[in-house]
Structures are given as structure tokens and as C-alpha cells.
Amino acid sequence: MQDSTPSADTTLASMLPKVERQRLHDTVVGHLRNFIVEGVLKAGTKLNERELCETLGISRTPLREALKVLAAEGLIDISPNRGATVASLSATEIRDTFELMSGLEAFSGELACERMTAVELAELKALHYAMLACRAQDDLSGYYDCNRQIHDRINQAARNSALRQTYLAVNRRLQALRFRSNFQKTKWDSAIHDHDEMLIALEARDGKRLAAILRQHLLDKRDAVLHMLAAEADAAPVTSEF
Incomplete structure (x- = not known):
């Protein structure tokens, strides 16, 4: 079977259109969740807020709100010193x-x-x-x-x-x-x-x-x-x- 996951050099921006303002919060959460589930953002990856904002066409405020939701779901870890990182399980x-x-x-x-x-x-x-x-x-x-x-x-x-x-x-x-x-x-x-x-x-x-x-x-x-x-x-x- 051919590996259906995105290759390492696939950019996030190429995978989706810019996020519409309507239902912005749910849309951002959904995109980020899918990136994590499908391995575009792998376990242990430190999230670059600037890059994600540019990719999704949003400001940092809705991004940070979405990251809080994903942190509550256990999909990412947020540290005051390290920022947000995709969660990994032992x-x-x-x-x-x-x-x-x-x-x-x-x-x-x-x-x-x-x-x-x-x-x-x-x-x-x-x-x-x-x-x-x-x-x-x-x-x-x-x-x-x-x-x-x-x-x-x-x-x-x-x-x-x-x-x-x-x-x-x-x-x-x-x-x-x-x-x-x-x-x-x-x-x-x-x-x-x-x-x-x-x-x-x-x-x-x-x-x-x-x-x-x-x-x-x-x-x-x-x-x-x-x-x-x-x-x-x-x-x-x-x-x-x-």
C-alpha cells in the first residue's frame, strides 16, 4: 500500500484554502485537529504560531483560542516557557x-x-x-x-x-x-x-x-x-x- 500521508515537504498552506471568518473558531480547531490526526503535525512538534497564522489566514487571537481547545482535548501541550507542542504518549x-x-x-x-x-x-x-x-x-x-x-x-x-x-x-x-x-x-x-x-x-x-x-x-x-x-x-x- 502506498503511504497516503502527506510527505515531509508538503506545506500546510497547500492543503487547504484560507479560513473564512464565519465559524472561524470551529474551522481553525477542525483544521488543526486534522493536521494532528493525519500526522501533518507529528507528536512532539513545536507549533510555530506565526507560520500557522499565515497558513490559515488568521490572527493570533483565534489561533490561541483554538490551541486552548486542543489542549483541553489532550492533543497539544501548552507550556509557559516552550509554547504549544503536539502531545505525545508514552x-x-x-x-x-x-x-x-x-x-x-x-x-x-x-x-x-x-x-x-x-x-x-x-x-x-x-x-x-x-x-x-x-x-x-x-x-x-x-x-x-x-x-x-x-x-x-x-x-x-x-x-x-x-x-x-x-x-x-x-x-x-x-x-x-x-x-x-x-x-x-x-x-x-x-x-x-x-x-x-x-x-x-x-x-x-x-x-x-x-x-x-x-x-x-x-x-x-x-x-x-x-x-x-x-x-x-x-x-x-x-x-x-x-
Whole structure:
């Protein structure tokens, strides 16, 4: 599979038009969130406010407001001395957070099988087929958007407000890693298979089965991400200090 992520020399400005003033706040937050999720702004990257303002065609005030939102979501860290930096998770934090997410998704699936309406199920199936079309075109960005919506709608269909708020808070921290978990073709195809099985379980209203699929689906993503990060660390050049 060809890597669908932007190359290192791709400028942020080339990826989007100048931000319109209408709904400025939400638009800026959305663009920056997507940059982080899709790896344009990688974990540990120090954010250059001047560059971001020029790219988005905005002043520093709306940018800083957007950065505060992303900091509250756990996507960036803001330090009085260092400014804003894209947040990074340790291997232990990644493992723990994916394990928590696997339980949240499993519970969402179990409740969704009881509470999802026929209309919601039909909409979910349409998203599933759109996701398959993106996979056929090696469109990782489009695939991930459909994938994210599917998981989100299963959670919404659970109709549990406490679960919903916890799910959103935890999932925000994992979005960039969930996106990267499909970089390898075998992992991507395995995820597709899982989604096929999810749909079958939903149509059968088999909550226990869907819960088991979702739990393992998230644990497989955990393993894929940890393996990928370990491989990257092994491949990184070793520097010596004299």
C-alpha cells in the first residue's frame, strides 16, 4: 500500500484554502485537529504560531483560542516557557488508553445492539460501503473518516450520556494513533474484516458478539501501534555526544 500521508515537504498552506471568518473558531480547531490526526503535525512538534497564522489566514487571537481547545482535548501541550507542542504518549500510556478504549467500545456495541434504530443501522451500512470504496482506492484519509463515523455512531446509538462523554474524551487522545494503525496493508485489511463482522453482529442484534469484536479490534490497534513505534525507534539513527 502506498503511504497516503502527506510527505515531509508538503506545506500546510497547500492543503487547504484560507479560513473564512464565519465559524472561524470551529474551522481553525477542525483544521488543526486534522493536521494532528493525519500526522501533518507529528507528536512532539513545536507549533510555530506565526507560520500557522499565515497558513490559515488568521490572527493570533483565534489561533490561541483554538490551541486552548486542543489542549483541553489532550492533543497539544501548552507550556509557559516552550509554547504549544503536539502531545505525545508514552508506550505505557498508549497501552493503557487503548485498553480503556476497548472496554468503552465493547460496552457501546452491546448497548447499541439493543437500542439502534433501523434507520441508524441503514445509515451505518451506507458508511460501511463508503469506507470499502475508500479502501479500494487506497484513500486512507477518506477511509479513516468513514471508519471514525462508524465507531462514533455505534457509541451514539448506545444512548448513554455518561458513556458518551467518557468515550469522546478518551478517543480524542487516540485519533492520530488510530489513523496510523492502518499504515500497513495487512493491518488495514484486518480492520476491514473486523468491520464486516461488526455489521453482521449489529444486524443480528448480537450484543455479546459485537462487544467481543470491538474489544479485540481496539486491542489489535494497540498492538499494531506499539509495534510500529518500536520499529521506528529501532530504525532511528543513534547520536553520540562528545
